[in-house]
Amino acid sequence: MTIVRLGYVAMSVHLHNCSPSQTMTFAQFQKIKDREAAIKKLERIAVSNLENCLRLLKHNKAHDIRFFRLSSRLIPLANHEELDDWNYMKPLGDILEQIAEFLHNYPMRIDFHPDHFVLLNSPDADILKMSIKTLRMHEKLLRGMQIDPQHRCVLHIGGGYNDKEQALEQFIHNWGFVPIDLQKMVMLENDDTTFTLQHTLYLCEKLNVPLVFDLHHHLANHENEDWKQHWGRIVSSWQHSPLPLKMHISSPRSDQDFRAHNDFIDAQMFMNFLNEIKGTVEQIDCMIEAKQKDEALFRLVRDLEGYKEVEFIDGASFYIR
């Protein structure tokens, strides 16, 4: 028997005017002559994004959802080199406190997936530096929400740079330059174009990092490997984590456009997977990555109600026997 908990990504198709990713580009920023006023505008956007996050968390509570990925675009231009003097955390104290209080009363697994330009294996020192800076922003936000930062940021390994083996070694080299507290935040995910499950396992085992298995990516990018042969290693990568094993679940948009995310999740595909792994872990948290966001989660729940081996605990988690 295994407990399965479902989550979704960053925004809701049901909540209107509730984007947690409102933004301002650097070009727009520069057009505002009064720099102080421009920074004030950035701060208003960031506060609004976090207020919308709180609305989303309340929406999650109303639907029993206890697993959620926050947008990584909460603070526009937070890491821009021209805004180094801006203390972006200063105006966020109050709203972060409100989120912390909400999460204290309704515990939820919160994590981040920093954008794909956070590259810890870059051979370019400036890109590595910027990546570490972005991880630091995530760490500050987690602290502000009073969330233990351990294993909250899922990253891809990074670029292939014409030599994957070398690129993996570069990751290990660069890891030494990542502060220990930021190392602890990281989880690694197999990607759909470059680094396969085996590549990712190699790094995860070497660096003691949990592996977030993305089944869809694996199907799009593998070298004759069967994920089932490696499942035990995936589970083991979580043995020192305070959090349950985490996965990404998505369905292909079409055979022609296989890598793109579908609006919804194919329930039969998901059940086939769960039937393979049930009993191997106590609990598994599945992040639903679908274009229709929370609606895809709700539809999946409805579809799963038809399976006899599924017994629902609440609106977003169930036992599978």
Place this chain on the structure above:
DNA sequence: GCCAGTCAAGTCCCG
């Protein structure tokens, strides 16, 4: 009010 184009970022592909 809608649709097409633009904006961020770094990688990768093509010529």
Place this chain on the structure above:
DNA sequence: CGGGACTTGACTGGC
């Protein structure tokens, strides 16, 4: 080596 595609959601500008 340079330009364009890729990806994603938000936003801007034209009509």
